Amino acid sequence: MHARADLIQAPRAARRYRNLLLDAGFHDVTVEVPTAVFTDATMLPMLSGMAEAAREAGAIAGEQAAAWIADQEERPRSGRTFLALPLFVAAGRRE
Incomplete structure (x- = not known):
């Protein structure tokens, strides 16, 4: 997972969303986490990319x-x- 995350410019940005908005002067900040569920081959390219990134990083x-x-x-x-x-x-919300 870390090998794949390292390919993204800011892989942990979502963890900072709330604080980023608060630091920018927003109020009543909320964070929701809807979850998409896939039970077909739709995300196969992403899964293959994760394995390839792990291989390239020498993890597997x-x-x-x-x-x-x-x-x-x-x-x-x-x-x-x-x-x-x-x-x-x-x-x-920002006033």
Whole structure:
């Protein structure tokens, strides 16, 4: 996961949403975390990218990445895919 996060410019920005809004002068700041659930192959490119990033970072061997990706490719065919993706949404009011 860390190898994948390192590919993103600010991978932990969502954790700071509330404080960023407060620091910018917003009031009544709220944060919600709706979660998207995927049970098909929609997110397969993201999952494959995570395995490739881990391989490139040296966290896993190429064979391990290939086996994990193959497993993820099989899951939609057998109805066994489950991916929950939280989405952070922050809102506030500024006078």
